[in-house]
């Protein structure tokens with residue numbers, strides 16, 4: 001059975017060009033990039049090239065790019081560095097819809113004497129910039145707001161938010177793991193101090209990420225050790241991964257327009273067809289300020305897990321916005337923050353596309369899903385439109 005992969009916000013396929021670029025660095029060119037000999041030196045040159053390619057994608061300069069092990073490490077390193085360089089300040093501003101890499105970190109810091117403000121979002125998942133401005137105080141050390149939400153694709157106005165923080169001398173970090181490669185980013189034109197991204201969301205392999213640190217922003221390393229990454233991230237580099245992510249950055253720049261035309265059209269076609277064919281369905285999140293590849297759709301009175309299992313039988317991969325898998329009967333914190341009613345939140349599915357998806361794949365999902373929802377609703381004693389009771393709540 002062919003896999004129809006519509007779960008690209010979870011992880012992406014390594015692009016064939018990326019794999020090809022990486023392969024020699026496992027077996028033939030395995031030298032240590034820090035070695036004095038030319039065998040290692042040639043790998044060091046290739047790493048510098050990866051910094052340049054990543055910098056070009058982000059509108060940064062190569063010495064502002066630090067390669068890390070993942071998005072989570074970049075997020076942790078950024079927030080901790082900001083707190084370290086502001087030892088007298090104890091306040092962190094973030095939002096209710098951040099990825100656990102920030103949310104759980106802030107919850108941890110709250111147990112270590114920091115005060116955390118989690119800004120709310122409206123029903124469309126949007127941030128109120130006035131409320132944000134008011135949350136910033138003389139005690140605020142760092143703001144961390146995601147550029148785009150992994151569950152809904154909603155894009156936050158981080159450039160404006162960074163300006164506002166900058167005016168008050170507050171360090172601004174953004175988790176751009178889902179945004180990079182999908183929307184144009186030109187960091188040279190913004191006041192953003194730090195930005196995180198992850199290779200595996202960008203058609204590079206898992207286990208490599210980037211932390212951008214603006215020149216002039218104080219930074220103390222999270223990983224203390226050797227002099228790698230100019231002393232800002234100790235540890236022998238994941239050379240194939242970094243070289244792969246450099247190549248992926250080059251490809252992302254090339255595919256940016258395709259993401260915003262071809263992929264966006266496929267996403268819109270999928271979304272519109274499902275909404276038209278399936279009653280009691282709706283899109284979660286702002287449909288205007290949204291990533292071009294993501295749609296989060298709720299199918300009322302059914303469980304997301306049931307939909308995923310039935311789609312799996314046709315090889316269709318997507319994600320559910322409910323949290324039963326984590327042992328909780330609560331739907332995702334993102335949908336709860338948006339106030340999505342339980343009957344809707346429990347049946348929410350995230351489809352996230354990539355440049356590798358085709359018209360035929362979208363046609364198949366549009367053909368199969370209405371019957372799946374109908375089957376599940378027929379099994380649910382609560383499928384009485386208008387009355388709104390979740391099958392398991």
Ligand SMILES: Cc1ncc(COP(=O)(O)O)c(C=O)c1O
Pocket residue numbers: 009010069070071072073075099101146148149150175177178198199200207209
């Ligand atoms: C918004 C966001 N931040 C951070 C991460 C974590 O990235 P990684 O898996 O590379 O640690 C993810 C991955 O799901 C994400 O979507």
Ligand code: FES
Pocket residue numbers: 303304322323324329330331345346347390392393
């Ligand atoms: S999300 Fe599983 S019980 Fe509602």
